Ligand SMILES: NC(=O)c1ccc[n+]([C@@H]2O[C@H](COP(=O)([O-])OP(=O)(O)OC[C@H]3O[C@@H](n4cnc5c(N)ncnc54)[C@H](O)[C@@H]3O)[C@@H](O)[C@H]2O)c1
């Protein structure tokens with residue numbers, strides 16, 4: 001794992017930061033976790049411990065010497081750091097401010113990556129003093145379990161920085177995917193195409209939530225986890241795809257706004273796991289039980305998928 005920077009800093013420690021830190025620590029890095037909120041950091045210490053336990057369960061490769069520290073002191077977090085991952089909330093102005101703070105405290109050759117879910121890298125880099133060292137690094141949630149990272153150079157990103165990030169990602173055993181800059185990047189474009197159709201099918205009463213989850217998990221989900229969409233096209237045949245798409249594509253949902261049903265749920269305080277109700281209702285202890293099952297499922301599936309011949 002020689003490409004892994006010895007000292008790394010994660011800026012922002014909410015949903016994503018602790019799992020990112022746990023992954024890098026397991027790979028042998030000294031990781032500093034910085035957050036503006038002491039409360040968020042206290043929570044992050046627990047989440048980090050949980051994520052580290054999951055990595056142990058997974059049996060992922062481990063390199064001795066990794067360590068973690070948590071701080072609200074940004075200068076201490078960045079002192080001597082060789083690699084910075086920004087994971088603050090998805091607001092461009094906030095991210096630009098934080099990038100300015102980071103740049104003022106690190107050397108010019110330090111790579112700064114952003115975990116943005118889809119804000120254009122070029123726009124974020126606008127006011128940076130050294131935009132060539134800035135690059136998108138989109139982790140998927142939960143970051144300690146989903147071993148794929150989208151690497152997105154902006155217009156100003158140095159090619160060498162993109163190459164270095166690819167090597168860093170490989171060094172902790174993840175699959176890097178280099179993409180051209182596009183709104184939402186590739187993973188979320190595909191996910192949101194699926195989710196748009198799913199919500200429309202629910203809204204039109206075509207299928208129940210249970211039925212939809214079963215169809216997607218055991219139909220396309222199970223299949224795509226092994227095959228991938230490009231090879232699936234080869235397996236199905238272009239003639240079949242042409243025949244079905246000729247009548248189906250025009251039927252698919254193409255709304256450009258957030259679905260009304262989702263807006264209504266938000267207004268009613270039904271955000272999902274975080275409020276105890278969303279598409280499904282959750283009683284006392286249900287969310288914790290679901291999260292436990294999801295973690296166990298992802299660990300088991302990743303072990304299996306890692307052991308089969310890639311296709
Ligand atoms: N949650 C996901 O599923 C997910 C997945 C992939 C990518 N992302 C992206 O990762 C980034 C972080 O997402 P999240 O879900 O972890 O957000 P979050 O809101 O859970 O956590 C953000 C953290 O940043 C901290 N913060 C706010 N302002 C700060 C500042 N000025 N300096 C330092 N810390 C500050 C907050 O206190 C909070 O702890 C976003 O860009 C998001 O789009 C999220």
Ligand SMILES: Cc1ncc(CO)c(C(=O)O)c1O
Pocket residue numbers: 117139140141142188
């Ligand atoms: C629905 C949804 N939206 C955004 C993201 C992250 O960019 C995710 C995820 O799981 O990573 C997601 O599920």
